[in-house]
Amino acid sequence: MPEEHRLEEQFLSQEAEKRISSQLNEVEQIEIDVQTDLLxxxxxxxxxxxxxxxxxxxxxxxxxxxxxxxxxxxxxNPFSALFGQIELNEPVNAIARIILTELDINTALDSDFVRNQMQNFKLNVDGEIISFEPEEIQVFLPGDGKIEFRGKLLLKEIGNTRPLAYTAIARPQTHSQPAMLEGFNCTEGEGISIELIIALMQKAKELMSIPYFEWEDIAFSIKNLEVQKGNLILMLEAQVRQISSSLTVLSP
Known part of the structure; x- marks a missing residue:
């Protein structure tokens, strides 16, 4: 019986690998193990x-x-599973460990997909709405738990739009310490007001306090973020409401 069960697992696992691989733009290696049996x-x-x-x-x-x-x-869904497709009847919980390289992050930040998500970031500064239009952003991972940001943006205030370039060094929140901003420097432009800096810090605090994020059929929270030289390691907890439609979003 154990061998029969393993054959069923292998069939489902191989079919799931084929299905997911076909919906990815590229994949170097993927392995899926569906833990089940015929019964x-x-x-x-x-x-x-x-x-x-x-x-x-x-x-x-x-x-x-x-x-x-x-x-x-x-x-x-037992009928779809028998044909090598996994469709969820109920949401499922998952944990994930994801590694992003410095090059991966910067390539993503320069993509149309991410740029569209970052358009016209707005802040309320003493009753005045100020928006940011990112033009360029780069991330560097020098090690020692630090993340360095370098970027250019358009700062849009009432009746005035001006360019701004900056560098910033931050440490993300860990189990033993809160998130820290070690330095911020305007390298081009007239600089920004203290009131705007306070509003930025408050917005960052609000974002870090969000219990979870949603993307299509997936709700996830970042449980830990580890910064190494050249790599960013994320530990996530997620609730997946449906596998098939989530993959459709990721398809080319």
């Missing part, structure tokens, strides 16, 4: 799904160096 499939159950991958491009210019993901037990 559980018929009952619409699986003990879990694990995924490991390297060099996954999930959108044009959005690349993940490495990902390891494990779900808890899941309720699946």
């Amino acid at each position: 559980k499939i018929v009952q619409g159950q699986a003990d879990g799904v694990s995924l490991t991958g390297q060099g996954l491009v999930i959108q044009q210019d959005i690349r993940v160096q490495e990902i390891k993901l494990q779900t808890d037990s899941i309720a699946i």
Whole structure:
């Protein structure tokens, strides 16, 4: 029986690998393990799904160096599962470890997909709405837990639009210390007011306090962020409401 069960797992795992690989722009390596057996499939159950991958491009210019993901037990559509497709009958919880390289991050920041998400970032500064239009941003990971940002943007105030270039060094929040801004310097332009800096810090605090983020059929929270020289390591907890439609968003 164990060998028969393993054959069923292998069939589902291989079909899932083919399906996901076909919806990625590029993939260097991917391995999926569906933990189930025939009886559980018929009952619409699986003990879990694990995924490991390297060099996954999930959108044009959005690349993940490495990902390891494990779900808890899941309720699946037994009919689709018998044909090698996993469709969820109920949301499933998952944990993931994701590694992004410095090059991955900067390539993503320069992509149309990310730029469209960053357009016209707005702040309320003493009742006045001020917006930022990013023109260029780069991230550097020098090590020692630091992230360095260098960028250019258009600062849009009432009746006035002006360019601004800056550098900033920050340390993300860890289990033992809060997020820290170690330095901020305007390298081009007239600089920014103290009131605007305070509003920026308040907005950053609000963003870091958000319990979870949503993207299509996935709600996720960042549990830990580790900065190494050249790499950013994220530990995520996620709730996936549906696998198929989420993958459709990631397809070319």
